[in-house]
Amino acid sequence: MYTLKRIWLQKDPEVFLQWQKLITRTGLAVGEEVAYTVGIFDQQTLIATASCYANIIKYVVVCEKKRSEQLLTQLISHLSDHIKDEGYTKSFVYTAPKNRLFFESLGFREVLAAQDILFMEQGVPSYESYAQQLQRQRIGQNNGAIVMNANPFTKGHLYLVETAASQKEQVYVFVLSEDRSQFSASERLRMVTEGLAHLSNVTVLPTNNYLVSSAVFPSYFLKEQAPEAIAKKQAAFDATLFKEKIAPLLAITTRFVGSEPYSLVTQLYNEAMAAVFSPELELIVIDRLKINQSTVSATKVRKAIAEKDLLSLQQFLPETTFSFLMQHNYI
Incomplete structure (x- = not known):
């Protein structure tokens, strides 16, 4: 027994x-x-x-x-x-691809099969409903994409999007839906939407569970605590999901990312995208914005928030984010 x-x-x-x-x-x-x-x-x-x-x-x-x-x-x-x-x-x-029939018998549906991994889901909302949401936003034929956490939205994020928007018909900015950051998913989505409202060829979208989430890339949130081999595998899987399941829906031909001098996991992600995307998708790495010789980063901004350093915040944040933080008593 x-x-x-x-x-x-x-x-x-x-x-x-x-x-x-x-x-x-x-x-x-x-x-x-x-x-x-x-x-x-x-x-x-x-x-x-x-x-x-x-x-x-x-x-x-x-x-x-x-x-x-x-x-x-x-x-x-x-x-x-x-x-x-x-x-x-x-x-x-x-699960392993050999287990497909078993999980299908329990009501699971395939999201992506890549290499030796089968990624499946059960319940609602489904990938199919997310795909339909994305297809309704499709504009143009030669578009760009950016995926960001924006914790919070900085002048560095703004610079990255403005650079991409100057090169593409339409740019889709995906904001992480995962609630594992100082600012909630709804707060980050709002900061990004308000910060990019002046750009007519930019559309802001949530990632739901299908980009840089606990479901497809949990190591991203563990940062340097994540085992490197696992982080590499998850990064490659996330990049494959974007290439095969997201990019075609929005006619995305280029993904834009910022250079990464600080986080090993984010650097591994950039390397995985370069390897997985080629030759179908282009990956363009933009050097991070510097202000007064200081690289703009959300990490520095969160430190400035904790220290009530208004001077640094005004230096690193667009007016929309600074106003948001003031209105919601973060500073």
Whole structure:
């Protein structure tokens, strides 16, 4: 008789070792974020496991000798119920392409198959609804794109967009929808929209779950804490999703990014895009804006906010962002 129960990876070293061995035997790398893990035990031996972070299912593994016993169905059903109990209306899973039929039988739909990864989703809103939203915004045939967190929106971001807008018919600025920053997704979207309102050939859009999110690129939010090998793989996957699933919908031929002197993960992302995009998409790297010999960055701005350094804020922020911070009592 097997037992399914929650595993506390940080509190039970013995079970953690069993879990780690089970994961690594399948070729997966330990190091991604998980918040909830369950295991199926044969007495004291872990024979199957699955985890999730928010609504993203990860590390789904059944030991080789038990793969004929329908343990996957128990794991996924349990995690799906947990995700719904947490208030989510959809869930994602990374899996091997060989598992496609199994997950399709549970109602999952393919978002992207790339290399040895199959990325699927279940529930609403779906990728298809997001794709329809993007298609309604399509203008022109030779367009550019920028993806930004804008935490908050700075003169550096503005300079990047204005440079792109001077070179393309239309520029689509995607603002990260993930709420893992000092400013919320709605606040950042508003700051970007207000800051770019004077540019007639710029459209501001949310990323939802499909660009630089916990679902496709969680290492981005861990920055230097992220294992480099995992960050590289996720960066390449995110770049592939953009190239195959986003760019064609909006006739995007060029992605613009800022140079990255500070963050290793962001630099890895830029390198992954250059490798994945070629030759279909062009990647243009714009040198970061400097003001009085100081490179503008959102990190410096957040430090200035914490220190109530109004002089630096006025120097680094467009009027629209400075007014937003004043109105909402951030400074």
